Amino acid sequence: METRSLCPVCLKVISAEIVEKGGKVLLRKECPEHGFFEDEYWSDAGLYKRFASFGYEGRGPDNPITKTQNGCPLDCGLCANHKSATVLANIDLTNRCNMRCPICFANATSTGYVYEPSFEQVKNMMIMLREQKPARVRAIQFAGGEPTVREDLLDIVRLAREMGFGHVQLATNGIRLAESVEYCRELVEAGLHTVYLQFDGITPKPYVVLRGYDALPQKLKAIENCRKANLTSIVLVPTLAKGVNDGQIGDMIRFAARNSDVIRGINAQPISFCGRVEGENIKSTRVTIPDFFKLVEQETGGQILAEDFYPIPIVVPLSLSVQSWSHIPQTHFTCHPHCGAATYVFVDGERLVPLTRFIDVEAAYRLLLEVANKLERDHRFGKAGAILEITKKLPSLVHAEKLPRNVDAVKLILNLLTRGTPEDLAEFHRKAILIGCMHFMDAYNFDLSRVEKCVIHYAIPDGRIIPFCSFNVLHRTKVEEEFSTPIAVWTKANSKSV
Secondary structure (H helix, E strand, O other), X not given: OEEEEEOOOOOOEEEEEEEEEOOEEEEEEEEOOOEEEEEEEXXXXXXXXXXXXXXXXXXXXXXXXXXXXXXXXXXXXXXXXXXXXXXXXXXXXXXXXXXXXXXXOOOOOOOOEEEOOOHHHHHHHHHHHHOOOOOOOOEEEEEOXXXXXOOOHHHHHHHHHHOOOOEEEEEXXXXXXXXXXXXXXXXXXXXXXXXXXXXXXXXHHHHHHHHXXXXXXXXXXXXXXXXXXXXXXXXXXXXXXXXXXOOOHHHHHHHHHHOOXXXXXXXXXXXXOOOOOOHHHHHHHOOOHHHHHHHHHHHOOOOOOHHHOEEXXXXXXHHHHHHHHHOXXXXXXXXXXXXXXXXXXXXXXXXXXXXHHHEOHHHHHHHHHHHHHHHHHOOOOHHXXXXXXXHHHHHHHEOHHHOOOOOOHHHHHHHHHHOOOHHHHHHHHHHEEEEEEEOOOOOOOOOHHHHOOOOEEEEOOOOOEEEHHHHHHHHHHHHHHHOEEEHHHHHHHHOOOO
């Protein structure tokens, strides 16, 4: 299959080919100046084809910000060629950090300048996100650098809630949270929903390699402080590197299960070769999404299988149905089917019970798609007809003998499918653990067909919205340089060191 990519050396757009070889899927490309490159795209061709069948063609914003002039990914802003709306918006609040991780894709604190948008700039970025049409952005994540080094973070979180963002998330290394229960409590009171916590394993080794020191005690303390502060939505975010922490995935899942009162999921991110990470180690440390599936299967003793995972667009029919009966534009998860995958797991004593074991997910997908199509074609069908059809047909898709014993999982799912309110979604997440994997691209495995469907975007001070992978590979340095202050000037103005 033909696509376009980047030369890893000069970052120019070049032709590329996605090919199957030896049961794997490879990305091949050749730069006229720098030669031939080949990288492993997906380590399992069968899974690649299975996931491709769930692709869904979305639509970008009705009010694109930038014009199409130089082509993807140079016109990012979003331009009219983008094929998905923003599902999660990132705002980097600073490039300052209280850690010096060797693998930082943002290369935080090492640039010679401080990138730190003003409170007013952050507010304007949020206004821009709320104005996206047809569906306004509902979920926002504050990131960096390390966002907790900002003294006005609580005010920013509070503003996000006041502006109507339904989900406010903080990507953090957890150091500040580990220092103070009161700070965690203040975040809750300001309106924070979820802590997206950097968490690389359950032993010191991964932290020493990936973070430069044993940060595990800080992570555990941060989790405990969140628990005491009633901040009960934590997602563990391990950066996966082969030979470093790929043997701890099962242990991290079991850790999440033991702490399911506060931990809502694990979202693994295979290491991306940009920022401080050098590409020379790519073959020895690259982890692809199918690798993650197989590690989960092996390390949970088969309690969670590779076949339990589905691509993110599997949930599109649900949002289509809600949109059709509510007549309110919804955000659709129309990312590329090879960007990420997830499953939900219920904790039943010592058992881990994936949702896919007791419900026919693919049949449910077809049912919801059929309902969404009926709603679109026949307005007389309406919400009542949709609820009746789902309620009538869903029980036949459930394997009652495989249900978890300590929760009414069918009721949770039925409420989610027939009402789809934020409260139903929140209740579902309180009872189930998300196990996911999102593989962000670098210049070696860059695929423009994925960029065009990206749903995780960065808002930046000049009024643009840029897809995640193109921002980190191509645009971050330019943006930060344009809106930054030299460290010496910043230090003098703020009467403190970086």
